[in-house]
Amino acid sequence: xxxxxxxxxxxxxxxxxxxxxxxxxxxxxxxxxxxxxxxxxxxxxxxxxxxxxxxxxxxxxxxxxxxxxxxxxxxxxxxxxxxxxxxxxxxxxxxxxxxxxxxxxxxxxxxxxxx
Amino acid sequence: xxxxxxxxxxxxxxxxxxxxxxxxxxxxxxxxxxxxxxxxxxxxxxxxxxxxxxxxxxxxxxxxxxxxxxxxxxxxxxxxxxxxxxxxxxxxxxxxxxxxxxxxxxxxxxxx
Numbered sequence: 001x002x003x004x005x006x007x008x009x010x011x012x013x014x015x016x017x018x019x020x021x022x023x024x025x026x027x028x029x030x031x032x033x034x035x036x037x038x039x040x041x042x043x044x045x046x047x048x049x050x051x052x053x054x055x056x057x058x059x060x061x062x063x064x065x066x067x068x069x070x071x072x073x074x075x076x077x078x079x080x081x082x083x084x085x086x087x088x089x090x091x092x093x094x095x096x097x098x099x100x101x102x103x104x105x106x107x108x109x110x111x112x113x114x115x
Numbered sequence: 116x117x118x119x120x121x122x123x124x125x126x127x128x129x130x131x132x133x134x135x136x137x138x139x140x141x142x143x144x145x146x147x148x149x150x151x152x153x154x155x156x157x158x159x160x161x162x163x164x165x166x167x168x169x170x171x172x173x174x175x176x177x178x179x180x181x182x183x184x185x186x187x188x189x190x191x192x193x194x195x196x197x198x199x200x201x202x203x204x205x206x207x208x209x210x211x212x213x214x215x216x217x218x219x220x221x222x223x224x225x226x227x
Binding site for chain 1: 156157221
């Protein structure tokens, strides 16, 4: 069975500071891993995904994430926060061997950017 | 953006009434999903479909049913709405082999 843990339901950073959102996963088989962003009153938008190619994945809006198998982690980072990065972020894992392609989501991290 | 629409976008209904939410896609993707989003729970899978007339239950399927008679449409029905089903409902689609799911704009449902 798969599961995702996002440490910190709320994270606050100053504008221009490093953003670090944590995600740890549990999977019995090689996983696919995803980060999504949700702006208020909108659906989820894909930020980036890991599908067993490069372990450092670059996404949209300057975000990137590194897959670390030994730590079962897929933390999301951005070197310099912008006000427009304020949103809810979700980490998700899916089973590469699951024909239904089911996702398992973390409970989300709300990012606040302080001017 | 992936071509996914949800209707209605907002609905208020009363306890005990049936409610149907519609998800429509223009991408011809094989997989379609219904999730609910609640504070502190993230997104939880209700039902999903892997083809026309092929559906399966997710984590929180009690009180919900689905149907998919065409590739492009996936309906979610609350057979007898309860206040615990007040939530935001998201539809998602995915192509075979790609792994990524693409989400619709959501439907906010309030059950009084």
